[in-house]
Amino acid sequence: MKNSIKVERAIHNFTQEDLAKKIGVSRQTINAMEANKYVPSTVLALKIAKLFGKPVEEIFQLSEED
Amino acid sequence: MKNSIKVERAIHNFTQEDLAKKIGVSRQTINAMEANKYVPSTVLALKIAKLFGKPVEEIFQLSEED
DNA sequence: ACATAATGTAATGTTTATTTTACATTAACG
């Protein structure tokens, strides 16, 4: 799965730590998500999408291996 | 988090096992998701939403405790 | 160049998702 969290963060001028605090996770969790080190839970995806005002599908996309 | 997987399954006339096979998880995983026993990964949410032809937000919704 | 903020990354630990097997209950149908 891919995601455009980094881009959305840039648009909104959020630091990884800003975003982490806003959605209630650690900064490393954000960092790892951006680096595709793991797949976040649906709760996190919903929170992030809500925060950025975009549908989940616009920020998180399935790739072939999914 | 709440979800309407059971309703979507009824609309499409899918059994839990049908859905499980289509998205590549065990039947118990579907059952547990419907019973809100755990939060699925974003990959699963995307697959289920895609299969049912609806946005993730229409099938999975944050609740207060999230 | 220096100081500081932001990011990358790694180790270790805890919690939670997911599988597998198995059995019990319920619904549907002949």
Added chain:
DNA sequence: CGTTAATGTAAAATAAACATTACATTATGT
């Protein structure tokens, strides 16, 4: 009523998410 499909549920094991601490690297501003 008996049979079979569908669902609920539970225990044990494995995999993966997420936290915490800590440090190294990169960017930014003065």
